[in-house]
Amino acid sequence: MNYKEALQNPIFNIISKSSKELGVDSYVIGGFVRDFILNRGEHKDIDILAIGSGIALAKRVAKALPNQPKVQVFKTYGTAMLVYDDMDIEFVGARKESYNENSRNPVVENGTLQDDQNRRDFTINAMALDLSETNFGNLLDPFNGIQDLNAKIIRTPLDPDVTYSDDPLRMMRAIRFATQLGFTIEKASLEAIYRNKERIKIITNERIVVELHKILESDKPSIGFLHLERTGLLHYILPELTALKGIDEVEGQTHKDNFYHTLEVVDNIAKHTDNLWLRWAALLHDIGKAPTKKFSKKVGWTFHAHEFEGAKMVYHLFKRLKMPLNDKMKFVQKMVFMSSRPIVLAQDIVTDSAVRRLVFDAGDYVEDLMTLCEADITTKNPKKFNKYHNNFKIVREKIIEVEARDHVRNFQPPISGEEIMTTFNLKPSREIGKIKEVIKEAILEGDIPNEYEAAYELMLKEGERLGLKANPKA
Structure with missing residues (x-):
């Protein structure tokens, strides 16, 4: 592979020239290199590693650019950033790090290229392209990242126990990359995540949520949530989901495993919408079933009012994870609260009045609600599967017909x-x-x-x- 193709944008020549003027070596490192090799399209975030001051290099590059963009300096972290050609370019000096037990914030010292590659999270993110005049475009791959890319493996450069204990967010990142890329996490690395799972408690909820969002936005989110559950991380992050796991049996009567059902629903909805908050609704639509589960001899297992309970739980979950308590949270609450309405409707004769009430209550979100409910059909019985989908088709047609005639969406009474x-x-x-x-x-x-x-x-x-x-x- 000709790696110089990755460096065709004029910015790389400017960085190379500026590095020479300052007498420092510089490299493109991390995700940009990985995604070029994977042919994942344009990568708009570029990490530049300087063997020296990254801040000084950023300022020199900015002066050499036609529009002389503003340089944002983050002195605490020894980094600087500028925007050029719609790309966020971050400059950092090579460093080595040491950690104490109760913080993911390292003690940082100046280091060599090798020191910096050693501290990277995964082999596939430790690859660098040389920007020096003599070796422009040469690949530096000390941990066989290319080999791991080809084998589709997530592996840490050094001992995984050290890597994950030092910065426990890397456990979430390993699972996120495995989900996004369809890669396998190396066995030793997966076992290390399990051993270090409690360390996730020192990571802020805001950082955890960023990774959760990326898992949810992937093509098949269940990969990530299965890893989170099997490594024990999910228990610390979303105990509401792990509470759904398992099948109880009383007098020969069982219920389905609502955890695995939930993951099927999330995968189903991911095929039909990129709406992150609708995907959150799919993930949380059954969380009220754990606290409302009851058994009676007459009717067997019941989950009465689980939608109501689940909608209340959404607020507490969002608040705990420091997620937005605004219209996004209210949307997820509404979807969870109404998640069974169309299902009940689809099982009976579809009356105009029932559809009017559904449209009235759901308002502008009625299509999202229908998408969620169709994703909720996880039966393996082909007859039932087709029957439910055909019934939902009738409900959708009825919604269009009733709405055109009666205009009850976002209803305003004719008389004030x-x-x-x-x-x-x-x-x-x-x-x-x-x-x-x-x-x-x-x-x-x-x-x-x-x-x-x-x-x-x-x-x-x-x-x-x-x-x-x-x-x-x-």
Whole structure:
């Protein structure tokens, strides 16, 4: 392979020239090199390693560029960054690191290229391309990263116990790369993750969530969550999921393993949407089943109100992991809370009123809800599988038909509270709410069309029933 092809962008020649002027050696290292070899498309994050000051090199490169971009300096970490041609280019000086037991923040000293490659997380991320004038484009691969790329293996450059204990986030990264790339984690490395799993407790939730997002955004997220569960990491990160694992049996009656079912649902939904938060909803849609699981002789295993319980758990989970408690969290809550509605609907005769209520409650998210519920069909019985999907097709068609006719999505009542007050000379009172509720229910049930005239007539009738007199001037 001609590695010079990776360095065709003019920026690399500019870095090479600037390095020579400063009298330092420089290299492209890490993900950019890995992804070029894997032919994974354009890599917009470039790590430049300087055997010397990375900050000084960044400033010299910025001066040599036509637009002289601003250099962001992070003195604490000895790094600097600039943006050029839509690429984030980070400069760092070669270093060696030592760690203490209770922190993933290392004690950093200046080091050689070898020191820096030794401290890298995986062999496939330790490869570097030389930017010196004489060896421009030469590959430096001390740990046979190329071999591991070809064999599709995730392996640490040094002892995996040391690598993972020093920086436990690397355990999450190993699993994330295995998921994204479809690679196998080397046996010794996997066993080391299991041994060091408790060390994940020193990593901030924010850093963990970044890796969880990347696992969820991959083509087959179940790979990552199976690794997380088997190594014991999931117990520390998402105990709500590990609580779903296992099958109980009482008097010969069992229930399905809701953990493995959940992973099937996540893989199913990943085939149909890139919406990260809808994928989160798929991951969490059954978390309420563990605390609501009960057995009775009459009906067997039940999970009554698990959607309601699950929606409450979503808030606490997001808060614990320091995830956003905004509209994204509310969207996931809503999807979890409504996750069984279309399933129940698809099992019965699909009535207009039931579909109207579904659209009314789901609003703009009705398509997302249907996508989630279709992903929830994991039966291995072909007859049942086809039946459920055909029923969902009918529900989808009914949604389009009902919405076109009745306009209940993001429903606004044809009669406002102000008009009810004016009509009956009322001040704010319970009667206004009662009349509005009657009109809403009549529209959702299909007793009246979603139109002003019909709603006005019903308002007058309901007002009369409540003993209210209409204002003749209204």
